[in-house]
Amino acid sequence: MxxxxxxxxxxxxxxxxxxxxxxxxxxxxxxxxxxxxxxxxxxxxxxxxxxxxxxxxxxxxxxxxxxxxxxxxxxxxxxxxxxxxxxxxxxxxxxxxxxxxxxxxxxxxxxxxxxxxxxxxxxxxxxxxxxxxxxxxxxxxxxxxxxxxRSSRLRTPAKAIPVAITPPSDDPSTMPTLAADETSDGQTIARNVEALKNRMRGRGGRRGGRGGGSRPRTPLESAPSSDAETPTKRKSKAKTGRKWGDEVPTDQDMDTLDYSMDKPDDASFRAQDLDALVDKSALGTTKDGMYSVADWEPKRRADQEEDERIQDILQNAKNRKEEKETSSSSTFGSLFARLTGSKTFTEADLQPVLEAMKQLLMKKNVAKDIADKVCQGVGENLLGAKAGSFQTTNSAVRAALSKAITRILTPKTSTDMLLSIRDKMSAPVGSGQQRTPYSITFVGVNGVGKSTNLSKVCFWLIQNGLRVLIAACDTFRSGAVEQLRVHVRNLSMLGVNGATDSKGRVELFEKGYGKDAAGIAKQAIEYAKEHDFDVVLIDTAGRMQDNEPLMRALAKLVSVNNPDKIIFVGEALVGNEAVDQLTKFDRALKDFSSAGSVNKGRGIDGMLVTKWDTVDDKVGAALSMTYVTGQPILFLGTGQTYTDLKQLRVDSVVQAIVND
Missing domain, CATH: 3.30.450.60 (Beta-Lactamase)
Incomplete structure (x- = not known):
């Protein structure tokens, strides 16, 4: 200090x-x-x-x-x-x-x-x-x-100091003597030493203990006790029923406790909870009648900005110093070669910087295999390339890495889902035929937030004036249908652009539990076609990527109904696991949905990454997911209200990953 x-x-x-x-x-x-x-x-x-x-x-x-x-x-x-x-x-x-x-x-x-x-x-x-x-x-x-x-000292392993351990002895003459100023604690020390000796003797007497020998058992220890010969019988008590009240609850009491029913006229619910469903600070923008969700921007704390400012000042001063030293010590020919960029990057120059960049990517939650491949590609592009004027290896690798991440994250297909929906709505249909609604299927593993983020997408669609039908195709998880029912009740109250009473713009289609999910989705699409719904959101049960029977059932739902979009819902918290989940989901859908048909199987069309607000700037899961499938990230889930849905901007993710 x-x-x-x-x-x-x-x-x-x-x-x-x-x-x-x-x-x-x-x-x-x-x-x-x-x-x-x-x-x-x-x-x-x-x-x-x-x-x-x-x-x-x-x-x-x-x-x-x-x-x-x-x-x-x-x-x-x-x-x-x-x-x-x-x-x-x-x-x-x-x-x-x-x-x-x-x-x-x-x-x-x-x-x-x-x-x-x-x-x-x-x-x-x-x-x-x-x-x-x-x-x-x-x-x-x-x-x-x-x-x-402090961190460097913690990473340095401490050298072990060999200490000679002398076993305790029973000879009082071998006990250490107390100095004159230690006599006040002599009795306490003596008691502690005696207790330690007793424990050491007891430990050596156990079978397989450190002492190796066995202590002779006393007659009382050897003879079985009467309690040991006759095991104690526990007295069993009859279970008594609990009393929750003095009287049997009435139908009215039960009705007040039932939160799964659709109660649009519940004034108390409107007054208490309606405002909590929408975070006004997270609302997107409305322009020309189109509601767009807000863009995600990395959080920048004041101390982080101050640290970056300090580092920028130091780095700029260092660069000027290096330039000055180079210009003063180099000959005219070498300086001219440096200015014209004749210096080329070698493998020895790039290797340590690439290794540091790979560690940075993994620190930002990028999967290890993806970090290896990205850095390998950057190294191959820079190897033998000429450096710019006074360009350092570090700055060159960082710039190349930013370009590589930008290229990976840039969508290869359109991410404007509203445009796709309106194109299908305006497409001509034959005489006597009904317009087929736009269908979106949400898939993913257990517990990632499919139903919650499906409701956020539903709110976004309602805000754009579309009629939405939610198909409850999770017929396995207890409470899945009731959860969607509550979401539909809430969304019907929120309305378009924050106005109340939009009942009729969102509806739930459910057939209970234990039914075939593919059949329910097909019935839901037919129902939406007959009742003039614009979009059908299909909620599916969570399943692990290695469960082949469940993956075949999901592929059956896709092949039978041929949805317009298949959105994989994954967590931002996982790194390597996200790659494994997404890869196996995509492969299973392609393999199993094409079995027995000449058509090519359907894969993942886009991703929705949940719990994005919990990872701060460790947003590498976005890079891993996009690298694996080549498909874009359509939305980011960032909270617990219906407005907590964000759009991903490539430059924001690149900034969060590379700038450190």
């Missing part, structure tokens, strides 16, 4: 100082402080040429910025081993000069212009106001370096 950090002018004026301990604050202004002693003895008198100075138990390190005559000092206890001090000094100097160069230039000019002394020369300059905000910047810089040092 640091004790003192100062930034001062060579003339003696302290521009900024920070004390971390009361002792350091007390000695900071004293003539014998380590910093003052450093300036007087090491810098002015020139007694030391090293960049480390020791005084009164403190170690002081410093660095100079001669252009502006500044001294940057850090003091800490000499017994501490702080490995980040040199990096702190270098970053401290770079940041301070970059942020306050205009003020510092005016300050130095003022000092040189007046010969009365530094204090009189700068009385017109408000130093505290000019350096406003520096404290927070310094805190962020120091915290980042301390966290980095």
């Amino acid at each position: 640091l004790d003192l950090c100062t930034i001062s002018h060579k003339g003696g004026l302290v521009l900024w100082s920070r004390s971390f301990t009361p002792e350091a604050a007390a000695i900071a202004t004293s003539p014998t402080s380590p910093v003052n002693s450093l300036i007087r003895e090491a810098l002015i008198e020139g007694r030391s040429t090293e960049e480390t100075y020791e005084k009164n138990g403190y170690a002081v390190k410093w660095t100079l910025f001669n252009d502006l005559e500044l001294i940057f000092c850090v003091a800490y206890q000499r017994i501490l081993q702080l490995t980040y001090v040199e990096e702190l000094l270098d970053s401290l100097k770079t940041l301070f000069v970059e942020l306050f160069r205009p003020f510092l230039t005016a300050f130095v000019a003022s000092v040189h212009a007046v010969n009365k002394g530094v204090v009189e020369a700068v009385t017109t300059l408000d130093i505290s106001k000019a350096l406003e905000g520096w404290d927070k910047t310094f805190d962020r810089l120091l915290k980042g370096l301390e966290d980095k040092d």
Whole structure:
């Protein structure tokens, strides 16, 4: 831990100082402080040429910025081993000069212009106001370096120190004696030692214990007790029924407890819960009568932005320094070659950077196999390529990786589902024929949120003035039909564009449990055709990707009804598992839905990724899913209300993955 950090002018004026301990604050202004002693003895008198100075138990390190005559000092206890001090000094100097160069230039000019002394020369300059905000910047810089040092020390395995273990002895003469100042705790220590010896003796007597031998059993231990010979019989008590009240509940009481029935006229429900179903801050935009869900933007915390700003300043300063050193040390020919881009990337240049990028991708929840393939492709594209003007390997790999991720995430087909729906609605039909509604099937494993996010898509469709029929084809999970019934009741109350009473725009089609899901979906589509519904949303039961009978049943539903869209619903929380789920779902649908027919099997048409709000910037599941199928991500589920549905923007995902 640091004790003192100062930034001062060579003339003696302290521009900024920070004390971390009361002792350091007390000695900071004293003539014998380590910093003052450093300036007087090491810098002015020139007694030391090293960049480390020791005084009164403190170690002081410093660095100079001669252009502006500044001294940057850090003091800490000499017994501490702080490995980040040199990096702190270098970053401290770079940041301070970059942020306050205009003020510092005016300050130095003022000092040189007046010969009365530094204090009189700068009385017109408000130093505290000019350096406003520096404290927070310094805190962020120091915290980042301390966290980095702490994590590096945690990753370093500690060396095991061999310790000779002496087994306890029963001989009192071998027991350690107590010093004079330890007699107060002598009895306590003696009791603890005796208890430890008893436990060690007991452990050695067990069969297979450490002692290896067996302790002779006493007659009481060897002889069976009377309780052991006659096992105790437990007395069984008759189970008594619970009483929930003094009287049998009436039909009216039961009706108030039934939350699965459709009760559109329940005024209490409207007053209490209607506003909680829609998050107005998450509402999308309505333009030309079309309601679009909001775009997802990565959350940017204030401290994260400050860290990025600090790193950008340091990196830019480093780049300028490298350019300056290169231009001053290189010959004209090598400089010309660098400017013209004749330097090519070799495998030795790319390998360490690509490995770091692969670790970054996996940290952002990208599946390992996908991260390997993406980085391999980036390396193959850059190998032998010419570098740009002063382009580093790191920047080149990062730029190539951004392009690769953008290319993977960019949809190959249209993601405008509303356009597809309206095209089908406006398509001409033959005389005497009825228009077939647009059907969407939601598939996925158990518990990912298919029914909940289906209702969000339904709200989006209702907001666009479409009539929606929800088909309850999850005939296996208990409560699945009742869950959809509650969603339909809620959605019928929300209405179009937030207006109440849209009953008639959404309806539930259900046939109970234990029925054939493919048959129910077919009946639902026929019902929607007869009653002029625009869209049919088909909810299916969750199933694991390795369960072949259930995957065949799902493929049967697809082949029988031929839906317009098959949307895979997956979680943003999983990495490698998402790839396995999506791959096997897509393969099973293609294989089983084409069995016995000449038509090619149907696969996944798009993805809806749920629980997106729980992963912060670890959004690599989007890259993994898109890489596997080549299909786009249509929606993102980000919360628990009907408006918590977002659109994915490629540049936002690239920014969240690459920028770190």
